[in-house]
Amino acid sequence: MRLLFLLLLFIPLSFQCLLCPLNTPPRPRPLDQFKIPSIPKFNTDSIPKFCNLTQQLPVGDTCRHGISRIFCSADDLIDAYSNGCPGPEDQEQCSVCERSKPANMWVVRWFDSLGKMPHGVSDGNYYWLGDYEICHDIQREKHFSGQYCLVRLEVPDALVEAGCPQTDPLEIIYGICAPLECRENELESIAKTYAPYKVRVECEVDQEKPWSHTIVWSLIALWKIFLITLTILTGKSFAPDWFARFNIKVNGARCLSTRRTHNRQLHAIHGLMLVTYIFIVLGYVYNLMLPYIENVAFAFDNIPYVVSHLTNNHSYHIDGLMALLCFYSATLMYGQVTTLLHVVQVTFNTILRFWPSYAFVCIYIIFLFQYNTSGPMWIHGEWSNRCASSWWKNLLFINNYFGARETCLDFGYAISLFIHFFAIVAFLCWLAKDRFAIALIIAGVGIVASITYSFVIIYTLDLPPAPIITAEPINVDKMEYLLNYIIICPLARLSPALIGFIFALLPHANLPKNFVFFQYEKLFRFLLFILVIVFNLFVCFYLVNFSSGVYVHPIFLAIYGAFHRSIWAVSLLILGYLITHEQGFSVIEIFLGWRFLSPLAKRIIPAVLISELIIISSFSSLHRPSYATHWFTIYRVIFAALFSLKLALACDTLISRPLRNLFIRDFQEEGQTEEEEDGIEMEEVNEKTGV
Structure with a gap:
């Protein structure tokens, strides 16, 4: 008993x-149950420069400038490594080329900060967050003005037509290090251009603490000082009895x-x-x-x-x-x-x-x-x-x-x-x-x-x-x-x-x-x-x-x-x-x-x-x-x-x-x-x- x-x-x-x-x-469901878009075939020789791609993006000039800063640096880095630097016959260009390699290496870290498909997607791992710290390190090192953003992609269920009872979409949360010049609606336009899904973008920016935040912390500090003071004075000959209440x-x-x-x-x-x-x-x-x-x-x-x-x-x-x-x-x-x-x-x-x-x-x-x-x-x-x-x-x-x-x-x-x-x-x-x-x-x-x-x-x-x-x-x-x-x-x-x-x-x-x-x-x-x-x-x-x-x-x-x-x-x-x-x-x-x-x-x-x-x-x-x-x-x-x-x-x-x-x-x-x-x-x- x-x-x-x-x-x-x-x-x-x-x-x-x-x-x-x-x-x-x-x-969670297997990834093959969702309508994942197929990657079109293309000729690698016909791929335009990254820097040129920015001209086709449906964004404003300010946002396009920030994206160009990333892609053009990527082009410079690729050119420096793929074509090689000129020899002693052109010492000035050789020097410029050698300096461009370390100056643009931050782009490699930028690509590394982007979200990627992780393990365990079928187990519910829909957080493709990338590396939050790298994004902020690049910003702190002043390579470019960036902000960390989450792109929420709602991928529809492929078995809706087959009578699958679970019809709610799969929401993939994808992390990107976006230029600070780009607004959330512009980033949504870019995402919809390449992903035919319902997209929602949320960006994190440095929030300035309002005056109410400072006032509340100040009041908390004053209350602590008040309690400590009355605690010390309790029992003194000049202290009133009500001090003991605090x-x-x-x-x-x-x-x-x-x-x-x-x-x-x-x-x-x-x-x-x-x-x-x-x-x-x-x-x-x-x-x-x-x-x-x-x-x-x-x-x-x-x-x-x-x-x-x-x-x-x-x-x-x-x-x-x-x-x-x-x-x-x-x-x-x-x-x-x-x-x-x-x-x-x-x-x-x-x-x-x-x-x-x-x-x-x-x-x-x-x-x-x-x-x-x-x-x-x-x-x-x-x-x-x-x-x-x-x-x-x-x-x-x-x-x-x-x-x-x-x-x-x-x-x-x-x-x-x-x-x-x-x-x-x-x-x-x-x-x-x-x-x-x-x-x-x-x-x-x-x-x-x-x-x-x-x-x-x-x-x-x-x-x-x-x-x-x-x-x-x-x-x-x-x-x-x-x-x-x-x-x-x-x-x-x-x-x-x-x-x-x-x-x-x-x-x-x-x-x-x-x-x-x-x-x-x-x-x-x-x-x-x-x-x-x-x-x-x-x-x-x-x-x-x-x-x-x-x-x-x-x-x-x-x-x-x-x-x-x-x-x-x-x-x-x-x-x-x-x-x-x-x-x-x-x-x-x-x-x-x-x-x-x-x-x-x-x-x-x-x-x-x-x-x-x-x-x-x-x-x-x-x-x-x-x-x-x-x-x-x-x-x-x-x-x-x-x-x-x-x-x-x-x-x-x-x-x-x-x-x-x-x-x-x-x-x-x-x-x-x-x-x-x-x-x-x-x-x-x-x-x-x-x-």
């Missing part, structure tokens, strides 16, 4: 990258405090949340790396394997995390939230715990992120522009009502859901204090409404049951409908949160003493364990056939799409109960209830936010695509998970806590328990809390 439990416990709990299903590269040492100690309630079940919840976080980062790495690797087939080849499906089908794990958070919050709040004003206060205090870090990350993306580095795969402006237009929707937690693309960070939609659900749970905890049955009935109605809504939307619109990678591509419009109407919709995701609330209130229900649970407690727990196994197998593996291309009736897909999130929430909460109350799992309980995990688990939300920045930066800042393997993925996960937690602790110490302390009346230097941090003054928490 312990072995089965360990297998269930360490099932990968992946996180759903919100926009990743819309950016997943197409399944003391880095005090806030750091409180951030790492392991003081907590005596509720053992909440200790196990901390451990479960941290384990979930590790696999959240795994899901992030797996999904975010696909546009930046040279073997996209790595993801598609793993679709038929059952074990790999644990990572492929991953969106329900955010519902499990939501259920854990709501169970944890409701357990603390029940009986302590006595007024509606207290509900507002508790919700406000919860928002203050991570909102400053959230706002800082958004500011960082808008003003600083795109200037961090450069490279052929670096994101220039796309992410920053999206965040700049939607930041207020995210910080007001209303981005869920504007569509999946109106998000600053992928995890932003989950934060908005959590705030909505926390406020609902806080209200129900206040209501349950005097009207216990009514609160449970409202929660039950909400669960039924959530499941019914999901079923109706998925079935009537014929949507996929979850955002997963499939053998046959899912229509992009249907995937976007799924994201907008199910994934980010509060009603569709409400059920797991209310299930967490109900589980928190079950110990307070007035069950009769002859209830079957009390008479056959051990048998009941064993049956719960069997139920967990069945639930996990159903949720984790039911869509294996669907993702592999096997037909599944739409009504069964709709049933899965409507119920699997709630089933997973129930399964995860039962696991938390069994960990605490089943003696056979005492070792696991000790591990999950380790005090060291408590301060880390409380920083999961900012850590996940930061992990998105870390993962995308680590892939897109490279000058060449990565080659994905299972060990490569694990290494990236370890780095991103640990580094993100470290930065989350730093953000909490340097940003969130100093600002949150302004709203705390009785500030103390010692650490706080979870209840005090949430603004709940709990006199006693029942140690025997259970189902």
Whole structure:
């Protein structure tokens, strides 16, 4: 039984990258499946000079001059080596000829910098990036004014007429070192002249940092100086008491405090949340790396394997995390939230715990992120522009009502859901204090409404049951409908949160003493364990056939799409109960209830936010695509998970806590328990809390 439990416990709990299903590269195909143009026969003796070819290009005079600089130098170099230099009879021309060789050798490096067909094209290696460094070296050495550009060629599928179901084009990303005088539309005209494909050119130029970039960095530096100064002055005879609210040492100690309630079940919840976080980062790495690797087939080849499906089908794990958070919050709040004003206060205090870090990350993306580095795969402006237009929707937690693309960070939609659900749970905890049955009935109605809504939307619109990678591509419009109407919709995701609330209130229900649970407690727990196994197998593996291309009736897909999130929430909460109350799992309980995990688990939300920045930066800042393997993925996960937690602790110490302390009346230097941090003054928490 312990072995089965360990297998269930360490099932990968992946996180759903919100926009990743819309950016997943197409399944790789052999190169001979595409309409590659044939090279015409020509007579080598009739080839005109490179320099003369520039006169036929459909570009302006300025761009033509820049291209001529390259091609004419190539002609001079070829002439110098093919014809040889004159002998002693013409010393002046001989000297000119000898000097022209080294003067034009940079052209050889220019040709070397161009993209070329690499290995593994059939495996998904469509990045023909060339050499980014050589292009910039030539420019820095002032041989010519150049810029690195990406030419995106959409090569159509040759089997469309033959009925091939995958009709999306192959996009080859080709790197060139183009003259700075040429505009992107002129380069597109040249590409269309020699390649009859849809072409898009994107050029990288040295971006001058705007004044806003300097202002933000200056404000960050001033804030650091302010904190360091108050930290040094704290405790001095002339220093006021409020200096301690900004003391880095005090806030750091409180951030790492392991003081907590005596509720053992909440200790196990901390451990479960941290384990979930590790696999959240795994899901992030797996999904975010696909546009930046040279073997996209790595993801598609793993679709038929059952074990790999644990990572492929991953969106329900955010519902499990939501259920854990709501169970944890409701357990603390029940009986302590006595007024509606207290509900507002508790919700406000919860928002203050991570909102400053959230706002800082958004500011960082808008003003600083795109200037961090450069490279052929670096994101220039796309992410920053999206965040700049939607930041207020995210910080007001209303981005869920504007569509999946109106998000600053992928995890932003989950934060908005959590705030909505926390406020609902806080209200129900206040209501349950005097009207216990009514609160449970409202929660039950909400669960039924959530499941019914999901079923109706998925079935009537014929949507996929979850955002997963499939053998046959899912229509992009249907995937976007799924994201907008199910994934980010509060009603569709409400059920797991209310299930967490109900589980928190079950110990307070007035069950009769002859209830079957009390008479056959051990048998009941064993049956719960069997139920967990069945639930996990159903949720984790039911869509294996669907993702592999096997037909599944739409009504069964709709049933899965409507119920699997709630089933997973129930399964995860039962696991938390069994960990605490089943003696056979005492070792696991000790591990999950380790005090060291408590301060880390409380920083999961900012850590996940930061992990998105870390993962995308680590892939897109490279000058060449990565080659994905299972060990490569694990290494990236370890780095991103640990580094993100470290930065989350730093953000909490340097940003969130100093600002949150302004709203705390009785500030103390010692650490706080979870209840005090949430603004709940709990006199006693029942140690025997259970189902």
